[in-house]
Amino acid sequence: MxxxxxxxxxxxxxxxxLVFTVAVIDIVFFWPDTGFDWMFLGKNVLYAIATGYWVWRLLIQPYRKRKALEAESS
Incomplete structure (x- = not known):
């Protein structure tokens, strides 16, 4: 398992x-073109926060822990 x-x-x-990156790009480049639609912004901010949390939790934290253990053992 x-x-x-x-x-x-x-x-x-x-x-x-990937979803985090697309949400941030949408906010930065496409939100002004929507006429500053708050629904569009809210949806993309929610996507960015939710997916950013999982990227932090599943990719960044294990990488930092692994690097800290390698530095400690050296």
Whole structure:
């Protein structure tokens, strides 16, 4: 079970990273073109916060822990 769990979590984290990036690009480049529609902004901010949390949790934290352990053992 463990051998299947990690690749699925990595796939989920990759998808979250993609959605996070698209949401931020939408906010920066396309929100002004919508006439400053608050629904558009709210949806994309919600996507960015939710997916950013999972990217932090599944990709960044394990990487930082691994680097800290490597530095500690050196």
């Amino acid at each position: 463990t051998s299947l769990k990690q690749p699925l979590l990595n796939l989920f984290a990759g998808i979250c990273l």
